[in-house]
Amino acid sequence: MSDSSIPPITHAPDAGGHFGRFGGKFAAETLMQPLAELEEAFFAAWQDPEFHRQRCDLLKNYVGRPTPLYHATNLSREVGGAQIWLKREDLTHTGAHKINNTIGQGLLAKRMGKPRVIAETGAGQHGVATATVAAMFGLKCDVYMGREDTVRQAPNVYRMKLLGANVIPVDSGTATLKDALNDALRDWVASCEDTFYIIGTVAGPHPYPLMVRQFHAVIGEEARAQMLAQAGRLPDVAIACVGGGSNAMGLLHPLRDDDVRLIAVEAAGLGLNSGAHAASLAAGRAGILHGNLTYLLEDLEGQIQGTHSISAGLDYPGVGPELAYMYEQGRLELAAADDDEALDAFHRLTLSEGIIPALESSHALAAAMRMAAEMAPEEIVLVNLSGRGDKDMESVMRREQAGFSEGTP
C-alpha cells in the first residue's frame, strides 16, 4: 500500500452490515444514531488520503510496521513436514496486533472530536493498545475488564494504569470478556455524545466488524507481499487463532481470493466435549449478542454460556460475524487446540526459536505444528504470531508450579 492510495474495501457486507445472515446492527435504539455517525465518519475517513497518510505514518514510525515474516527453520525441522513461517505481530509496539486497530479507531475518535475513549479487554492487550493510543492522542481512557481477567493478567492492568487509563473491574455475569463488553456498551449508551467506543475485535454492531477488519488487514497485506518476496510463492495454509477473530481476519482477509487454505483455531480449553472451552464456531449456534448475529456458545434457551480457555484473549462465547459467514460458505476451515496443546506449543517455540509467544497465538501454533507434520517439506504453513508472551509469564509459571507438585511421581 503506498501512502497516498486509498485501499479498496473488498468483500464488504451489505448496507446494513450483514455478511450473509450474520452481522447486522442488533443494538439498542439509543446507539443507532451514534452508530450511523460512526459509519459515516469511517467511510469518509477511508476515502480521505490524509487519513491513510496519518495512519500509515503511525503504523510505520510508532507501531514499527512492517513486522517481519520469519521462516522458523528450527521449529519446522523439529516438527518435520511443511515449512512453518511466522508473521511477527508480537514485534509491534505494545506486543500484539491489537494496536493496528486502536491506531485507526483513535484517529477516527480525533476526527470526530470525541475527547474520551472506552474499551473492553480480555487478556488486556486491547486495553493496553487503547490506553497507549489514548496517551499519544491525549484522550481520556476508561477500560472495562472482567474481575477474573484483572487477576490473571495483572501486569497488563498495571501497564494501562501507567499509561493514564482508568481500569474498571467488572463483576457482573461471569466477570470475563463478555461482561466487560456488556459494561462498555452500558457506558456508551449513556456517554455516546462525547465518547468513542474502541471495540477490540471484529464483532459488535456494524460498522465495527468491517472497520476492525480493515484496520487489521495490513497484517495479511504485508504477509502476502513478504511471502512472495521471501519464499517466491504464497503459503498453502494460513492459520490464526480465533477468540473474537481480529488477528484472524487481519491475516486471512487479504488471502481469501488466493488459492490458500484458511484455518481458524479455536480454544478447546479442557476439551471440546468438556463443556469448558471457547469454540463458538465448532460448538455454537447462531444467535444475537453484542450487536450482531453470529455463532454463540449458548444453551437451548439462548442463555450465553460461560467459557474456559487458558488464554484470556480467546475466552469469549461469540465470534466475529464475517468468520461465521466464511465458515458457512466453506471458505474457512476450523481447528482447535486445548490448553495443554497450547502450552506445549508455547514451550516448543520458545526453546526452538527463542520466541516466547502469547498463549492466544500458541493455539494457532499448536494447530500449525499438527498440520505441518502431515504435509510435504516444500509446502508452507503461515501462522499469525499475534502477540508475545510477556503478559503470560505469571499464569504459565503458576500453572506449571501447581502441575509440577501434583504430577510428580
Added chain:
Amino acid sequence: MSGRQRLAAVFSRCKTEGRAALVGFLTAGDPGVQESKQLLLALAAEVDVLEIGMPFSDPMADGAVIQAASERALEAGTKLADLFALAAAVRRAHPALGIVLMGYGNTALATGMEHFANNAANAGVDGVLLVDIPPEEGAICDDALAQAGLARILLLAPTSSEARMQLVGERATGFIYYVSLTGITGAKMGAVETIAGKVAAIRQHTNLPVCVGFGVKSAGQAAAIAKVADGVVVGSQFVGLVAQHRTDIAAAVAALAAEAGGMRRAIMEASLI
C-alpha cells in the same frame, strides 16, 4: 381478539378516561417462579399494561437493578416454559389487561421466532419488545410476530433523529416506548419539558400511543409524565422493591401493590387537573 387489538383497546379505554396508562415491569421468575406469579398478579391488579421481563444472561441495556433480577431469575432456574406459564396465569386472572414481553432478541430467537411468537400468543401475550432488534433488523421477527397477532413494540430515544422517528412510526405496532434518557434502565429521569418536546415530535410521525419510561421512580414523576404521554412505564422501581423484600414475598406483594397503587392514583389525579 388478537394481542394487537387488545393493546389498542387498553389505550383507547385510558384515553376515554382522559388519563395516561400505567405500564409496570417485573422480571419473570424473580426471585423464583412461584413467588414471581404472586408478584406479577399483584402488579397486574394495579396497572393497565404489564411488561414481563424475559431473563437473559447478558442484559446489555439494563442497569444494575434489572441485571440482578435477571440473575436471580436464572439462578432460580426460570425457563421459557415458566415465562409463558406466568403470562398465561396473569391472562386468566385479567382478561382485559395488556401483557407485553420485554427482553433481548436472543431469547426469542433461541427456539425459533415462530415458535416463540406462537407460544407467546397462546399464553395470552399481546406484544413483544425486543430491545436489541431495531426496525432495521425486523426481517428476523416482524412476520412471525405479525402472524401471531402480536404487537411489535419499538423504542425511540433522545438520540433518535426525525428520520428514525419516521421509520419507527412506520414499523411499530401496539405502542412506541420512548426512553426518557440517554442511558440504561434505572438511571435518573430526564427533564419533563425535554421529554414533552420529544413526545410531541414523535406524534408527528405516528398515531400509536407513546409511552415514556426509564428512570420513573416516584408517583410525582409518574404524574408529570402522565400529562405529556399516553403511558408511563415503571420498571426498576418495582424490581427494586422485589429485591428489597425477596425473602418475604407477602411483604413484597404489599409493597408492590402500595407503590403501583400510589402511581395509579397519581396518574388519575393528573388527568383531572
